[in-house]
Amino acid sequence: MKYPFHILISLFCLYGLHGQSKIDQALKKFNNNSVPYITAESLTGHTRFLILDTREKEEFEVSHIAKAIWLGNKNFDKDTILAIVPDKNRPIVVYCSIGVRSEKVGEKLLKNGYKEVYNLYGGIFEWKNKGFPVYDSIEQETDRVHAYNRHWGKMLNNATKVYGHKKHNN
Known part of the structure; x- marks a missing residue:
């Protein structure tokens, strides 16, 4: 009975490593390391740190990292950023699902004079895969994470995956 348990644990670990390698591969493919990374453990x-969520609003409402402020990524506006972060010396961490969209926002922050900007390596997927908590729209801890789409969702392996608008889950 002891050996099936060890086999099950080994398979679980391999599945987790597979998810991690997919995140690593995607970041190497889509990012150019223009914004320094910070790990979940370091955060x-x-x-x-001021934590900025650069995902879509519906993704943020499903879950987000504690004390994160929703910023989005499509309509970057200098005035909005200045209202949220008037001190350009304030350390900022940006994140999205895995770190691709957040790198783009991080680049814009750096170009606008923010001095200390970091991209959360692996985004909220890596955060949750490592067992760190996420919170819903009423700030209650949840196991749910918006998985963006089925392709990217394969990299999320330690959460209940949500697709589409939260009222129309699959």
């Missing part, structure tokens, strides 16, 4: 417990 936990630090209160000095």
